[in-house]
Structures are given as C-alpha cells and as structure tokens.
Amino acid sequence: MTPELAALAATALIHALLVILSQQRLTRDVGAEGNASPRDNMPELSQDTQRLRRALGNHVENIGLFISAVVIVQFTGQNTWFTATCAWVFVAARLIYVPAYLYGWAPWRSLIFTVGFLATFAMIAAAFF
Numbered sequence: 001m002t003p004e005l006a007a008l009a010a011t012a013l014i015h016a017l018l019v020i021l022s023q024q025r026l027t028r029d030v031g032a033e034g035n036a037s038p039r040d041n042m043p044e045l046s047q048d049t050q051r052l053r054r055a056l057g058n059h060v061e062n063i064g065l066f067i068s069a070v071v072i073v074q075f076t077g078q079n080t081w082f083t084a085t086c087a088w089v090f091v092a093a094r095l096i097y098v099p100a101y102l103y104g105w106a107p108w109r110s111l112i113f114t115v116g117f118l119a120t121f122a123m124i125a126a127a128f129f
Contacts, residue, residue: 003084004123008070010091011063018056018098025049048102055101059094062117066090069123078127086126089119 001009027035029045045053066087073083093116100109 002074002079004070004073004079004087007084007087007091008067011066011094014091014094014098015059015063018052018059021098022049022052022056025052051102051104052098055098058097058101058113062094062113062120065117066120069120069127072127073123076127078129080126083123083126086119086123090116090123093119 023035025046025048029049030037030043034042070087073079073087093112097109097112097116099105100112105112
C-alpha cells in the first residue's frame, strides 16, 4: 500500500471516529429514542454536540477532495515523498481539527483547516509534474 492510500485509510478511520463521537453526544442530548427518530423536532443540542456535528459536516465536505487527490496521484503514478508527506499532513490536520473545533480553538481551527486544504491541492498539483 502506498503512503497516500494508507493516509486515505487513516482518514476513513478519523471519519468513523467522528461519526461515533458525534452520535454519542447526540444520544447524550436527546436519548436513544431521539437519536433513532426522524429528528424533525430536535431540542436544543449542547454546544459540544453542535460543534462535533459541524466538524463532521466539514469533514464530509473535505474528504471528497482528498479522495480525488489520492486517486489522481495513484492513477498518474506520481507518488513521491512530497505527495506522501502532503497526504499525511492532511491526516494530521484533520485529526487535530476535531479537538480544535470541539474546544473552540480560534483562530487555530481555521489555520489547521487551511493546512490540510493546501496539502490536498499540493498533491493534485504535484501530479502534473
């Protein structure tokens, strides 16, 4: 397995962890029945639950771009130490992003997001060279 694919697998694990954490907090706020419901009339959620749900949404928005970067690098055969480093920088940024969002580390959360975002685009750009 290439380092980029390993980073993609690690990103999937981060995603699964974020889903589990978000669902645990939601269950804590609304109970198992509320979590299993269609969620049409949800009560006010705790700040932690709201933040974890937004962090998950952000992760969902960004994982597709990272998947694209890994696929492009793999299919073009442009795997290098640089693309591997970028892939793992993305993973590290996403891993740090979760507590940064949960605990409200401003403006660091935005900076952490930007590092991961730029690493993804650097991978795509590297596939052209």
